[in-house]
Amino acid sequence: MKKTGKYNLKLTLVCTFLVAVLYNAYSSEEIINMHAIVDASRVGLLDTINLTVTVDTESEARLPGPDLPDFKYFTVLNESKKSQTSISIVNGKTKRTKIITHTYLLKPGRKGTFTIEPISIRYKGEEYKTDPITITVVEGHLKPEGTTLMPGDGLEIDVLKLKEEIFIIVKPENSTIFEGEQLLVTYTLFSRLDIDSIALRDSPDFSGFYKEDIYNATRLEHKKETREGKIYRTTMLKKAALFPLESGIFSPQPLVLETTVIAKSDDLFSFFGRPYNFLIESNKITITAKPLPENKTNREFSYIVGELFANISKRENVVNTGEFTTFYLTLKSSGNLNTITEPDLHLSLRGRVYLSETKSDRVEENDKIYLIKKFEYTVIPEESGVLEVKINDFLYFDLNSRSYSVLNVEPVRINVTGKDIYQEKPIIGSKREFSEGGFNFIKGNVKVLKNQPKDPFKSPFYYFYHLVLLAAIGILFFARLKREKLEQNESLFKKKKAKSTAMGILQEAKAAIDLNNYAAAVDLIYSALSTYIAHKCGKSPQEITIKNISEVLKRFFSIKEDVKNSILNIIEQCTMLKFSTQDLNEKQKVDTLYKKAVSVVTDMEASPVLLN
Numbered sequence: 001m002k003k004t005g006k007y008n009l010k011l012t013l014v015c016t017f018l019v020a021v022l023y024n025a026y027s028s029e030e031i032i033n034m035h036a037i038v039d040a041s042r043v044g045l046l047d048t049i050n051l052t053v054t055v056d057t058e059s060e061a062r063l064p065g066p067d068l069p070d071f072k073y074f075t076v077l078n079e080s081k082k083s084q085t086s087i088s089i090v091n092g093k094t095k096r097t098k099i100i101t102h103t104y105l106l107k108p109g110r111k112g113t114f115t116i117e118p119i120s121i122r123y124k125g126e127e128y129k130t131d132p133i134t135i136t137v138v139e140g141h142l143k144p145e146g147t148t149l150m151p152g153d154g155l156e157i158d159v160l161k162l163k164e165e166i167f168i169i170v171k172p173e174n175s176t177i178f179e180g181e182q183l184l185v186t187y188t189l190f191s192r193l194d195i196d197s198i199a200l201r202d203s204p205d206f207s208g209f210y211k212e213d214i215y216n217a218t219r220l221e222h223k224k225e226t227r228e229g230k231i232y233r234t235t236m237l238k239k240a241a242l243f244p245l246e247s248g249i250f251s252p253q254p255l256v257l258e259t260t261v262i263a264k265s266d267d268l269f270s271f272f273g274r275p276y277n278f279l280i281e282s283n284k285i286t287i288t289a290k291p292l293p294e295n296k297t298n299r300e301f302s303y304i305v306g307e308l309f310a311n312i313s314k315r316e317n318v319v320n321t322g323e324f325t326t327f328y329l330t331l332k333s334s335g336n337l338n339t340i341t342e343p344d345l346h347l348s349l350r351g352r353v354y355l356s357e358t359k360s361d362r363v364e365e366n367d368k369i370y371l372i373k374k375f376e377y378t379v380i381p382e383e384s385g386v387l388e389v390k391i392n393d394f395l396y397f398d399l400n401s402r403s404y405s406v407l408n409v410e411p412v413r414i415n416v417t418g419k420d421i422y423q424e425k426p427i428i429g430s431k432r433e434f435s436e437g438g439f440n441f442i443k444g445n446v447k448v449l450k451n452q453p454k455d456p457f458k459s460p461f462y463y464f465y466h467l468v469l470l471a472a473i474g475i476l477f478f479a480r481l482k483r484e485k486l487e488q489n490e491s492l493f494k495k496k497k498a499k500s501t502a503m504g505i506l507q508e509a510k511a512a513i514d515l516n517n518y519a520a521a522v523d524l525i526y527s528a529l530s531t532y533i534a535h536k537c538g539k540s541p542q543e544i545t546i547k548n549i550s551e552v553l554k555r556f557f558s559i560k561e562d563v564k565n566s567i568l569n570i571i572e573q574c575t576m577l578k579f580s581t582q583d584l585n586e587k588q589k590v591d592t593l594y595k596k597a598v599s600v601v602t603d604m605e606a607s608p609v610l611l612n
Contacts, residue, residue, distance in 0.1 A: 032057045034066075036119050036130035043135065044142035045108055046256065046279055048077065053102040053119050053130065066102055069117035073137075077258075077277045078105040105277060107258075108137040159278065162263070166191040168237065168255060168282040170204075173367075176288045179247045180305035181399065182334050182369065184214075187238040187255050187282055190227060194262040195220065196275050204238070204282070205253035208245055210336050212362065214369060215239040241369045243305075243336040244289035245577065246589075254281040292397055297404050304396035306334035307370075310409045312389060321381055321418040326356070327389050329375040329409075335396065337371040344547075348388035349416060351381040382421040388413045495536055499605045502532035506601070509594055518590045519577075525590075525597050526574040529567060532601055533557075546575050559607045566600050 033056040038049050053066055065081075083100045108114075113136045118129040166189075173184040187204070198220070215236060222233040238255065256279055263276040295301050302308075308331070315326040327345065331337055337360075345353050357376040362369055381387050390411035398405040509524035530544040537556035544552060549571055553564050570593060577590075 032063075032121070032123065032126075032128050034119075034121060034128045034130055036116075036133060038116075038133055038135060040142075041133075041135055042138070042142060043108060044138055044140045045111055046141050046281065047108070048278065049074070049106040049108070049135065051104040051106055051116070051133075053104075055100040055102075055121065055128075057098050057100075058096060063100065063123060064121060067120045067122070068104075069119065071106065071116065073109045073112070073114050074106040074116075075109060076104055077107050078275070079103065108135075111137050111139060113137075162193070162261070162276075162278070163280060165193050166195075166259065166261065166280060168257065168280055170255065170282040170285055172285055172287060175286065176290065177244065178305055178397070178399070179244050179289050179292050180303055180336060180397070181243070181289075182306055182336075183242045183244070183287065184367075184369065185238075185240055185242060185285075186236065189220075189235045189237050189257075190225070190232040191234075192230065192232055196260040196262055198260070199258045200255075201258045201279060202253065202256035202281075204240075204255045206240070206242060207252075208248065208250050209242040210245060210338065212241040212243075212369065212371065213238075214241060214362075214364075242287075244287070247289045247291035250287045250289065251284060252287070254284060256281040293403070295395075295404060297395060297406075299393075299395040299404075299406065301404070302394045302396050303339040304333050304335035304337070304394065306396075306399055308333045308335065308394060308396045308407050310391075310394065310407055312391065312409060312412045314389070314412050314414055316414060318415045318417060319381060321384055321416055321421050324378050324380045325414065327377045327379055327412070329377070329391060331373045331375075332370050333396075334368050334370055337373045340373065340394075343375065343391045345377050345379070346390050346392075347379065347381070348390075349381060349385055350383040350420075351379055351387070354378045381416040384416045384418055384420055386413055387416045495538070498532050498535035499601060501535065502528045502601050503598070505531060506594065506598055509597075513587060513591055513594060516587070518587065521590050521594065522574050522577045525593050526571065528601070529571060529597055532604070533567075536604070546571055557604060557607060559604055563600055563603045563607070566596060567604075570596050570600065 034054070036051065036053045038051050040047075040049060043049055055063060055066075057063060080103050081100070082103070083098060085096060085098050113134065116133040116135065118132055120127055120129045122128075168187060168189055170185060170187050177183050185204075215238065217235060217237045220235045222235060225232055225234045237257075244250065258277065259280055260275045260277045263274055292305070310329065310331050313328045313330070315328075319325040329343060329345070331340065342355055342358075347353065354377065355375060356378045359374045359376075361372040361374075363372065364370075379387075379389070388411050391409050393409070394407040395404055396407060397403070505524055505528035509521045509528065512518070512521035512524060527541065530549075531541045533539075533549065533552060533556075534541040534544050537552060539552075550564075550568060553559065553567065557564075573593060
């Protein structure tokens with residue numbers, strides 16, 4: 001019995017000790033501290049942010065990963081996890097603490113002030129959260145570049161030194177050019193590092209230019225090039241031909257790449273590296289566009305600046321009247337050919353001309369890009385003889401002579417054979433003669449065949465036929481009168497409401513300007529003027545074009561010469577701005593066009609409309 005009592009006592013002490021140990025272990029699992037910090041609360045749009053989430057626990061159990069909120073305006077470029085354990089003895093008790101560090105590399109997506117919501121961990125039915133973090137994002141770079149710590153393994157990265165090993169060089173052909181002159185710009189990537197991945201973040205901004213893309217890289221094609229005594233692997237990223245739409249000083253935004261390189265330690269025995277993500281951007285450039293000299297030739301300027309070549313070719317040498325044949329007009333220029341839309345083809349003999357097709361191309365010759373436009377015309381001659389086909393001369397600005405030059409295009413000739421074709425006049429009316437009698441019936445004996453007259457007034461069909469005919473004529477007559485009245489009323493209504501209609505369209509243009517949608521505003525300004533002029537002179541807006549607007553103003557409006565020139569200038573500027581492939585962002589210029597349009601509509605409203 002004594003032995004049994006001692007055994008029970010020992011068993012009780014052991015169980016009590018184990019319960020205490022388990023209780024302490026369970027309690028230690030509940031001790032979890034969690035917090036989050038960022039390396040900067042105010043950063044630039046081109047910077048990156050290190051978000052560090054630290055979890056302290058005395059538990060030996062494996063904790064779940066943190067639940068991340070929706071970052072919304074931030075992109076996670078990289079993430080890593082690092083853990084370490086520390087042991088301390090306090091009052092004879094051993095304390096073991098595990099520190100788990102989660103690091104996230106974030107990239108801001110837009111400007112503004114944003115809040116990163118609390119990051120949480122749920123463990124054994126309990127939820128642990130960090131405090132929210134507020135970050136302000138501004139334009140450009142803000143964080144100083146220097147030595148940074150690679151997330152996860154403590155590898156130090158000298159960003160300034162890294163950017164000496166990989167960078168983008170943009171090289172414009174010239175820094176000073178004329179308005180409308182071609183400028184070639186080339187973007188080249190130089191690298192001495194191992195590139196893991198690369199992606200376009202921001203494309204260059206060429207507002208104020210018409211842009212013709214020549215080359216855009218889809219993969220890295222390395223070539224070797226020596227720069228300042230170092231050998232780099234180079235890749236052409238982009239090549240474009242720019243044509244300034246106006247004079248001024250321009251500073252295009254840089255080309256920005258998101259790049260991941262394999263960063264290695266300077267240790268000679270370190271053979272492995274870790275991917276490091278950062279942004280590289282091209283160097284800044286400034287382009288000065290000088291205004292062209294005043295045009296004193298009294299000729300219409302084609303807005304071609306540079307070299308210009310043109311020729312007309314034919315498909316056949318001989319064609320018959322009424323048969324179609326084809327002529328081709330080919331333009332080639334180092335200037336912006338998009339300013340020329342559809343040259344008129346002139347015939348020496350009577351005939352019809354239709355523009356069948358327009359093709360565009362480009363070639364690279366002597367370090368210049370030449371744009372090519374080929375117009376295909378279908379011609380149907382209607383008069384025999386020697387048909388001469390020609391176009392108007394082109395006035396362009398020659399960069400070699402620094403003066404305006406006239407390009408005379410040599411005409412072509414073909415022989416037209418056959419009879420002349422004249423448009424038939426419509427038949428207004430005709431006189432129908434009836435015989436005094438007719439065959440009414442044929443008797444069985446052809447020998448007694450007689451021609452007997454028949455009294456039409458005895459037939460009921462006669463009255464029915466003429467009654468229906470008179471009713472139809474009356475309906476058509478009144479329908480014609482009503483249609484003419486409606487057309488007159490509609491035309492008169494459009495004339496009276498021309499100003500309010502135009503002002504309504506201009507209000508839409510103003511709203512587009514306020515929303516920074518300048519391309520739409522330019523279209524609306526053009527539409528407002530063409531609609532006003534069309535309604536005032538009884539035409540449709542589609543009939544008012546840049547080619548005939550001068551003649552329309554002269555024929556239908558009694559306005560001052562300065563008002564007419566202002567209208568032509570607005571239409572011309574709107575047409576020019578439509579050729580820009582980039583979104584317009586010069587609010588002051590488009591707003592000035594809007595104000596001029598309002599002014600000329602008001603001036604024209606006060607001027608009488610001439611009777612045609």
